[in-house]
Amino acid sequence: MQVEYIIVGFGLAGMAISKELEDHGHSFVVLDNASQVSSRVAAGVFNPVILKRFTPVWNADEQLDNLFPFYKDISQRLGGEYLTFFDTLKVFKSVEDQNNWFMACDNPLLEKYMDPKIIKSEKQGITHYEGFGKVNGTGRVLVTNVLDDYIKYLKDKEQFLEIPFVHNDLEISDEFVTYKQIKATKVIFAEGYGLKENPFFNYLPLTGTKGEMLFIKAPDLQLTEQIKSSLFVLPVGEDIYWIGATFNWTDKTLNPTDNGRKELLEKLDTMIDVSYEVVDQFGGIRPTVKDRRPLVGKHPKHKNLIVFNGMGTRGVMIAPTVAKQLYHYLENNEPLSKEIDITRFE
Template sequence: MKLDYIVVGLGLAGLAFVEELEKHGKSYVVFENNSQNSSSVAGGTYNPVILKRFTPVWNGHEQLEYALPFYEKISDKFNKNFDTKFITKKVFNSIGDENNWFTALDKPMLSNYMKPEIIKEKIQGVIGNFGFGELSGTGRIDTTDLIKTYRTSLLENNKLINESFEYNQLEIGENNLRYNEVEAQRIVFCEGFGLKQNPYFNYLPLNGTKGETMTIHAPDLQIDFLLKSAVFVLPLGNDTYKVGATFNWTDKTQVPTEEGRKELVEKLEKTISVPFTIIDQTAGIRPTVKDRRPLVGIHPEYSKLCILNGLGTRGVMIAPTVAKNLFNHLENGQELDEEINIRRFLKEQIA
C-alpha cells in the first residue's frame, strides 16, 4: 500500500492534521492504540483570556478565529454539533479582582471578550461575594464525542488501524518509509504524552501534566454558563456538570485518584453552595512542554519524520492552527514560527 502519510495517534493533534490531509486530497493511514486519552477526557473549553491574571492567551484570538470555522466544518460533515457556545462567568474573590478586570479591559484583544459591566447580583447556588466578570465568545467542543465520531468514520473508511505503532518496525529509506506493508512519503507523530515511548523524538522536553475531572449531578444548580472559580463548573445538560481540573506534575498515570477527588470536592465546596453527587471521575495527561509552546516540525536527522505535539492545556484552540502550519511547512515550504519549531531544542543539548 503506497501512501502520502502515516499518522500516529488520533487525539486533537492527529485529527487536525488528518483534516489538512483530507482538505488537500492526500492519502494516509492512522494508527491508534488508545494508550493516551487527554483529548477524550478534556473539558474541551475554549477561551482566549487567562482568567487567573486577566492576560491574553498566546496567539489565542488568532487561533480561535481559525479554530471555530474548523470545528463548524467538521460538525457539518458529520451532521452533529460539537460546539456549544456559552458565556463564562469568573467569580471575583476580592475587590482587587474587580480592579484588575477593569485594567485588563483597556487591552484591545481582551476587550473583544471581557464585558465592561460587573455582575453584582447573586447567582442561585453559586458562592461569590465580590461579584462576577463576564466573558463572551467562549464555549466548548465536545472532544469526547468528536474523537469518537471521527475515529469511527476513519475506521469505516479503512483509514484507521486500531494497533500500536511499533517504532522498531519502521524502516527509514532514502526516498520513502516502510512500515510492514505500508510505504509512505512521511510520518507525523501525534502521540500526546505517548511521545515518551518514541525513540526518535523523546529527547524533546515534554513534561506532561496530569489532570483529573469529575462529573457531578446537582439538580439545584441551574446554570447555563461556564462558571470559573477555584475550579470550573461546566454544564453538560440533565443537571450534570463537569468539574475540573487538577494539575499534577509528578504522577504520570492516567488513573483517577482519591487525592484528585478530594481536591476537586474541596474546591467545589468553595464554589457552589448546593448539594451534589459525584457520578464519574476521569484522568489524563496533558502534553505540556517546558517552554509552554507546541512541538512542531521535522526530525533533525530524518527529514521524513515529523511531529505535532505539545498542545498543553489548550489543545482545542491550538491544534487546527499548528496542524495547518505543519502541513504548509511540509508541502509548501512555508517557514515554521521559531516559537513552535522543534529546532529550538537541539538534540545534543538536551541529551
C-alpha cells in the same frame, strides 16, 4: 498499502492534521491504540482569556478565527454538531479582583472578550462573592463525539487502524518509510504524552501534566454559564456538571486518585453551597512543554519523521491553527514560526 502519510495518534492533534491532509487531497492512514486519553477527557473548552492572570491566550484571535471554520467543515463532513457556546463568569473574591478586571478590560487584546460591566446578581447554588466578570466568545467542543464520528468516517474509508505503532518496527530510508505492510513518504507522530515512548523524539522537553476531573449531579445548581474560580464548574445538561481540574506534574498515570478527588472536592465546597453527588472521576495527561509552546517539525536526522505535539492545556484552540502551519511547512516549504519549531531545542 501505499500512502503519502502515516499518522500516529488520533487525539485533537492527529484529527487536525488528518483534516488538513484530507482537505488538500493527500492519502494517509491513521494508527491509534487508545493508550493516551487527554483529548477524550478534555472538557473541550475554548476561552481566549487566561483568567488566572487576566492575560490573552497566546495567538488567541488567530486560533479562534481558525477554530470555527474548522469545526464547521467537520460538521459538514461528518453530519454532527460539535460546538456549543456559553458565557464564562469569573468569580471576584475581592475588590482588588474587580480592579484588576477593569484594568484588563482596557487591554486592546482583551477588550473584545472581556465585559467591563460587573455582574452583581447572585447565582443560585454558588457561594456569595464580590460579583462576576463575563468573558464573551467562550464555548466548548464536544471532543469525544467528534473523535468518535471522525474515526468511524475514516474506518469506513479504510484509513484508520486500531493498532499500536511500535517504533522499533519502522524501517527508514531517505525516500520513504515502511511500517509492516504500509509504505509511506512520511510519518507524523501526534502521540500526546505517548511521545515519551517515541525513541526518535523523546529528547524533546515534553513535561506532561496530569489533570483529574469529576462529574457531579447537582439538581439545585441552576447554571447555564461556566463558573470559573479555583476550579471550573461547567453545566453539561441533565443536572450534571463538569468539575475540574487538578494539575499534577509528578504522577504520570492515567488512573483517578483519592488525592485528586480530595483536592477537587475541597475546592468545590468553597464554590457551591448545594448538595451534590459525584457520579464519575477521570483523568489524563496534558502534553505540556517546558516553554508552553507546541512541538512541531522534522527529526534532525530523519527528515521524513515529523512531530506534531505539545498542545498543552489548550489543544482545542491550538490544534487547528498549528495543523495548518504544519501542512504548509510539509507541502509548500513554508517556514514554521520559531516559537513552535522544534529546532529551538537543538
